[in-house]
Amino acid sequence: MHADQVDVTADVVAALVATQFPHWRALPIHPLASTGTVNALFRLGSEVVLRFPLRPGADPALRAELEREQEHARMLAAHLPVAVPEPLGLGEPGEGYPGPWTAYRWIAGEPIHPGRVDDLDGFARDLAGVVTALRAVDTGGRVWSGSGRGGPLLAQDAGVRTALSVSGALTDTARLTEVWDRCRDVPRHDADAWIHADLMPGNLLVRDGRLAAVIDLETVTVGDPAVDLMPAWNLFDAGSRETYRRALGVDDATWERGRGWALGQAINALPYYVRTNPVMAAIARRTLRAVLE
Numbered sequence: 001m002h003a004d005q006v007d008v009t010a011d012v013v014a015a016l017v018a019t020q021f022p023h024w025r026a027l028p029i030h031p032l033a034s035t036g037t038v039n040a041l042f043r044l045g046s047e048v049v050l051r052f053p054l055r056p057g058a059d060p061a062l063r064a065e066l067e068r069e070q071e072h073a074r075m076l077a078a079h080l081p082v083a084v085p086e087p088l089g090l091g092e093p094g095e096g097y098p099g100p101w102t103a104y105r106w107i108a109g110e111p112i113h114p115g116r117v118d119d120l121d122g123f124a125r126d127l128a129g130v131v132t133a134l135r136a137v138d139t140g141g142r143v144w145s146g147s148g149r150g151g152p153l154l155a156q157d158a159g160v161r162t163a164l165s166v167s168g169a170l171t172d173t174a175r176l177t178e179v180w181d182r183c184r185d186v187p188r189h190d191a192d193a194w195i196h197a198d199l200m201p202g203n204l205l206v207r208d209g210r211l212a213a214v215i216d217l218e219t220v221t222v223g224d225p226a227v228d229l230m231p232a233w234n235l236f237d238a239g240s241r242e243t244y245r246r247a248l249g250v251d252d253a254t255w256e257r258g259r260g261w262a263l264g265q266a267i268n269a270l271p272y273y274v275r276t277n278p279v280m281a282a283i284a285r286r287t288l289r290a291v292l293e
Contacts, residue, residue: 001037001276005054012096013042013050020091021103024048035202035279038218048088049106056099063100065218066090070102072220079137081129083107083205083213109205109212112235118209120240124231126211127204128247131228135193142192142222149197150223153184153260163267170270171288176263179291183260186253193225201235201283229258230265233290234283241290263291 010029018025027045034041039051053062070087077084089103110116117123144151160180164173196203197219205213229250232241245255266287273280 001273002055006056006097008040008052008097010042013052016091016094016097017044019094021089035277037273037277037280043106047106049104050101051104052097052101053099056097058093058098066100066102069218072217076134076217076220080133080214082211084217085215107205107213107215109207111202112204112206113201114235114237117206120236121243123211124236124240124244125247127231128244130211130214131248134196135225137194139192139194139222144192144223145221148221149219149227149261150195150221153257153264156264157184160264160267163271167267167271170274171285172292175292176267176288180260180263183256183263186256188224188253188257190225190254192222194220195223195225195227196220197223197227199228199231224257226254226257227261229255230262232258233262234266234287238293259291262287
């Protein structure tokens, strides 16, 4: 998917585990199929999942990012009504893999697929409960860091317009530009809050038809709470979209910013993944159709 991607093998993973976590060395290792775009996943025994960034490196910023992700997981476990990944270890670079990697406890469940959930309205209420709990966590005075999702939509303008300019053959860029211009300029008056910032279907695990866990916490930050409205368009249909909105008590301005965040994520993903990740491209197309409704 990425020009600078590193394809790590099970043999390399086994050697890294044996060297760095010898108490796990006898456990079987199996690569996991994933449509994710950030990590290669390996199951270690029955209780552990290993996450190897696809774009590893020795830059201390990557290690700091993984440490921060694990800190957020420990913090949120005490506040959210569903499971989040439990950190078990932080691996170091080694032969065959040039960067840090992480170990988490395995969570049973499957990524949500709208067609395989009987009660999408109930799922919308479950997810709204998670987002409400997340927003209630004390920020300690923190505000948006200045990078990534969560700041002014205007900060995303250049990237969105570039993606629109190369997507004319893929989607209705004229109408999407009109929607983007409207959403981008909606004023904001609410305070920054804790946000997941990447509530994509692949990061929402279902068990017995209900939301069981929210995973992939690398984007967790403090910022615009409208970012976590993205599932309204990347996941829900018209009815469950309205259920999600009502459960969160979202006003018109926040709703339109959420539409803008969903549009921005999808239009950047579509041309990038259209040939390399069909699942991500399909989610992007669905999102873009929904934001036009």
